[in-house]
Each structure stands twice: as structure tokens, then as C-alpha cells.
Amino acid sequence: MTSKESPAPQQSDPGLAQGWCTLAALHGRIQTHIERVLQAAHGLSVREFSVLDVLSRQHTGEGGHLRMQQLAEAVVLSQSATTRLVNRLEERSLLVRYLCPPDRRGIYTDVTGAGRKLLDQARPTHDSALREALEKANKRLELSPLVSAVRSLAKAAETND
Template sequence: MSALPGTCPSGDEKVVLFGLLLETNARMARDLSAELEATCALPLAWFEVLLQLRQAPDGRLKMSQIADAIVHSTGGTTRLIDRLEEASLVERQLCPTDRRAIHVAITAEGNRRLDDALAVHLNYLDQHLAGRLGASERRSLTSLLTKLNVPADR
């Protein structure tokens, strides 16, 4: 009413939903990030990388795969991996079949730090995810987000 509802669909259902997605994500990421930082001294971005590496079939990924998985630019990923390597949590390895590519592998130290962080993370999720959504709701949410999470543009 206050802003010409006809011309300005700021209250549109889809707009509200998208805003809710942004806000919910930001809130949870910020809270979890603070908790990881406080208890494990591990930035959320580092945690994401280590998690991706562990989930990878052979515990290693190429730079570009990491960039895609965590939705960073390749430049940003280079610097992020620089820091992780500096902290001895991952290791750059040559790719035997493509000399342009770099394999990033998690180290023993990285695995240890990830275990610590996972404990904190799981505790957080028990409280803030499982505490608010039941198992079937979580399955629904997973299904809905999967439909939205389309890699490329269209």
C-alpha cells in the first residue's frame, strides 16, 4: 500500500521466498562460522574445503572442482588453498595426466582438524537443524533444494 503495490511487487511470494533463503543461509552460516572459529579456529570456508576433500572418492580434488563445489571464483580458490596449505591442512600435488592441473589432497593434520570441526558442526546441526525440522521435513528440504541447485545458468 505504502509503495504502489501494482508497480512494485516487493511483496511477491517468490521474492519473499528468495529473501528468506538468503537470510536463513546467512544467519546459519554466520552462527556456525562463529562457533567453528571459536572452538576450532577453523574458518567456515576452510571447513567446506576439507569436507569436500574428504567426500571426494580418493580424498583429492582439482582446484577447479573445489571452486565449483564451494562456489568460489578460481582466483579466490587459489588464495584459499594457499592459506590451507600454509596451515598444512592440504597439499598441492602434480597431476600426472595434465600438467596444468593441480591436485589438492587433505593431509593427516587436515583430517584431524576436520574431525574436530565435524564434531562441532554436528552438534550445531543437532540443535539448529534437527531441533527444528523432523526427519521427513529434512528429506523434503533436501529434495527441494536439490531441484534448485542446478550447476550452470539455465
Template structure:
């Protein structure tokens, strides 16, 4: 091969690859719109909102830190920083597990519930708008038809 020759590193595009590309594109667009709306209207990030939602639905409004991390798709370090921000804002507090002193829970406060309840209509409205916009995009329409009932 000469000095100017190029080798092809393009792999074959599979149906699964195209499907996943669509999912990633859809996810990115929707996450961006949700994040922007929640920050603009309520001063909270998307991860904060999701944590408050999970906590508000949990028994006694509390979850172990690792359980919260798993539910919202964050690693332990990220969820620790997230919970610290929520605590600083007065939206959650920490509690020790009475049976296992190594276990740390995060507990939603009344203020946290109020913020989550106030932000919920924004989240729902923005999610619907983002999915409707994606459904109108020819590149994503078939994916949305499959995902939405």
C-alpha cells in the same frame, strides 16, 4: 509531478520472492552460527572446513582446484587463497596432474583429516541447533518444514 512528489519503485512481492527471501535469511543465520562455532572451537573458517570435508571424501583425498571451487561455491581466485591458507597450516598440499601438467590438485594431509574429523561434531551440532532455532521462528517455520524431512 511536483518537486516534492515521490515515485513508487516498489515491485510486487511474489511467492517466489518471499520464498527466496526466507532462504537467504536462513542461509545467512546458519552460515554465521557455523562460522562462529568453527572459528571459536577449532580455529578454522567455514570455507576451510568445507574444503577439508570435500577433500576427505574425494578419491585419494585430492581434487583439482577448479573442482574444489565448484564444490564449495567459490571462484578460482578465492579457492586459490583458501588452498594457500590450508597449505600454510599444513592441512593440504599441492600436486601436479601427471597427465596434464597444467592441472593442479590440492591434497588433504593427515593433519588436515585430523582437523576435519575433530571439527565435524561441532559442525553437525551447530547446524542442528541453528536449524532448530530457525524452525522456531514464525517467519522461517514453514520453510524449515518444507526443507527438513
């Protein structure tokens, strides 16, 4: 193929596109429900909860903290969105940032005592809202197989723990 030739067009795969749309619909329904419940009960967004949760699970003593880039990857946000989110959580005294001792250019992020307390209070609310959203989604024929897949993944994760 010369540089002027274009690659052969890919065949359309409507089933793949429909599967992706169904997965996105399930995600949107779950996230919207959890957002509403967490916000009402604890003043936390889903993203804020995710940041606190990821950081609390990563903290295993010295070296268990996350750099901002690692945190952004873990919660699937851009670095700038993660920075804004961490700023808001830090203003609420739920997170703290500090310089990485071996590399003074790096910044670690960690959950404060107040952040851990709020997370401990919010985790049962989050989990209950997740179960509720999955139960509701499971009643929809097109979403039921995805709900089954999520539950299977949860069981596999429990087995690996």
C-alpha cells in the same frame, strides 16, 4: 520482433522474491552460527571446513583428488577465492597441492593427515552447531518450512547412501 523492440516485461513475482529472501536469511543465520562455533573451537571458518570436508569426501584413492576448478565449483566460490583459501590452508599444512600426473598443467588438491585430524575433530562441532541453528530457526514461523525441507533432504540423502 525486430532488433529495436524489447521483450515484453516480465510480471513481478513478489512471492518468489520473498521466498528467496527467506532462504537467504536461513542460510545466513546458519552460516553465522556455525562460523562462530567452528572459529572458537577449532580456528576454522565455515569455508575452510567446507573445503576440507569436500576434499576428504572426494578422496577415494587414485584419481579421487580434485582439481582447483572442481573444488571451486564444489564449495561455490570463485577460482581466485578458492585459490586464496587453499593457500591459507596449505600454509597451515592442512592441504597439499601437486601436479596432476596425466596432465602436468593441472593441479590436484588433497587433505593432509593434519587436515584430516582437524576435520575429524571439527565435524561433530559443525554438525552440532548446524542442528542448533536449525532448531532455533525452526521456531520462526517464516523459516520453519525451509527447516523442514532441509531435514527432508537430509533423510533422503541418508536413504540413498
